[in-house]
Amino acid sequence: MSAKTILITGGAGFIGSHVVREFVLKYPEYHILNLDALTYAGNLSNLTDIEDKDNYEFIKGDIVDLNFINELFIKHEITDVIHLAAESHVDRSILNPLAFIHTNVVGTSNLLHAAKSNWSNTSEHKFYHVSTDEVYGSLSETGYFLETTPYDPRSPYSASKASSDMIVRSFAHTFNLPIVISNCSNNYGPNQFPEKLIPLFISNIIDQKPLPVYGKGENVRDWLYVVDHAKAIDLIFHEGQPGETYNIGGENEWSNIDLIKLLCQKMDTKLGRNKGDSESLITFVKDRAGHDFRYAIDCSKLKKNLDWAPIETFETGIEKTIDWYLGNQQWIEHVKSGAYQEYYSQQYSNR
Ligand code: NAD
Numbered sequence: 001m002s003a004k005t006i007l008i009t010g011g012a013g014f015i016g017s018h019v020v021r022e023f024v025l026k027y028p029e030y031h032i033l034n035l036d037a038l039t040y041a042g043n044l045s046n047l048t049d050i051e052d053k054d055n056y057e058f059i060k061g062d063i064v065d066l067n068f069i070n071e072l073f074i075k076h077e078i079t080d081v082i083h084l085a086a087e088s089h090v091d092r093s094i095l096n097p098l099a100f101i102h103t104n105v106v107g108t109s110n111l112l113h114a115a116k117s118n119w120s121n122t123s124e125h126k127f128y129h130v131s132t133d134e135v136y137g138s139l140s141e142t143g144y145f146l147e148t149t150p151y152d153p154r155s156p157y158s159a160s161k162a163s164s165d166m167i168v169r170s171f172a173h174t175f176n177l178p179i180v181i182s183n184c185s186n187n188y189g190p191n192q193f194p195e196k197l198i199p200l201f202i203s204n205i206i207d208q209k210p211l212p213v214y215g216k217g218e219n220v221r222d223w224l225y226v227v228d229h230a231k232a233i234d235l236i237f238h239e240g241q242p243g244e245t246y247n248i249g250g251e252n253e254w255s256n257i258d259l260i261k262l263l264c265q266k267m268d269t270k271l272g273r274n275k276g277d278s279e280s281l282i283t284f285v286k287d288r289a290g291h292d293f294r295y296a297i298d299c300s301k302l303k304k305n306l307d308w309a310p311i312e313t314f315e316t317g318i319e320k321t322i323d324w325y326l327g328n329q330q331w332i333e334h335v336k337s338g339a340y341q342e343y344y345s346q347q348y349s350n351r
């Protein structure tokens with residue numbers, strides 16, 4: 001019997017695949033169950049390097065199906081959960097909010113219900129909910145999100161994540177479920193679906209397609225390399241205090257337009273194109289509805305209490321990211337082969 005059987009949900013997605021890899025390789029004594037519905041965002045080719053490991057198992061399934069989740073807990077004697085499965089893209093939440101309520105609110109509630117029903121001695125278990133800084137709302141030019149910042153979600157995506165955070169906390173308060181939550185800033189790195197800013201723009205630069213900058217490109221995001229997020233999740237899972245929330249961030253703020261120009265310059269060099277070629281693709285388009293102006297995380301609690309620090313600088317992280325996408329253009333084409341074109345034209349044709 002392994003010491004722990006950890007259910008990682010959403011492990012075929014962007015962040016989940018890095019979390020699964022981190023746990024499978026670092027903890028051979030744990031049994032890692034990757035549960036994923038393989039929506040458009042889930043892709044098992046993100047995990048080919050670890051799929052044959054003895055302590056890894058993939059299960060295809062939907063967290064919205066309560067009976068299935070309950071049976072999974074019983075059959076596999078799940079001891080812990082690291083929950084990442086979600087609908088994760090703000091623009092899609094504007095096109096189809098209900099999908100976000102189903103997966104992010106109902107799905108999370110189902111997992112909590114199954115954990116509560118199947119864990120008799122709750123102190124032996126942990127339910128880790130992976131959340132976002134978007135629950136805190138939007139900042140102006142100054143200030144930072146702290147763990148104590150009141151929630152003020154403003155998109156269907158962030159409202160669904162805020163709801164799920166609240167439901168997770170309610171299960172801790174009412175049923176003594178040992179939970180921990182982390183709220184992280186924008187991630188970037190390998191395996192991110194080319195609907196999010198950085199992989200979308202890398203893909204469009206390769207194809208010499210327009211780069212659709214929302215509004216004036218003045219919005220600000222705080223970027224963290226995805227493997228540093230995965231390592232923070234490992235640390236918080238093992239050393240975080242039950243019931244606590246930890247903010248995770250890169251202390252690395254960029255306005256969109258500055259970030260895009262940097263990306264353009266680097267891509268011109270990597271692709272051997274003339275200076276300015278990629279920047280000429282920049283196209284200012286209609287702004288995102290309800291576009292949050294600025295996110296910036298204060299992660300001093302995590303740094304001070306758990307001694308966390310990211311390994312990558314933005315300079316090293318963005319180099320690795322660009323090199324990965326350039327070296328994996330088949331991956332980009334593969335994930336774009338489904339309903340991507342339909343989404344892309346719905347999202348960008350009338351802007
Ligand atoms: P993603 O969209 O890349 O991956 C989500 C995964 O969940 C996919 O593999 C998908 O198949 C799976 N999934 C979706 N619905 C499911 C369902 N009903 N049942 C089972 N599996 C389902 O998302 P991501 O960017 O990797 O984000 C992962 C988590 O981290 C999310 O909870 C997100 O809110 C949170 N988060 C993301 C960021 C970011 O910058 N991407 C930052 C902070 C927090």
Ligand code: DAU
Binds near residue numbers: 131134185196198221
């Ligand atoms: O802050 C954490 C969040 O970061 C996560 O919870 C979300 O899952 C993740 O998607 C991300 O949300 P954002 O909306 O910040 O990320 P996105 O990559 O979609 O957009 C980043 C910024 O770039 C944002 O200000 C909108 C802008 N943008 C985005 C796209 C896709 C554009 O200008 N043009 C685009 O085509």
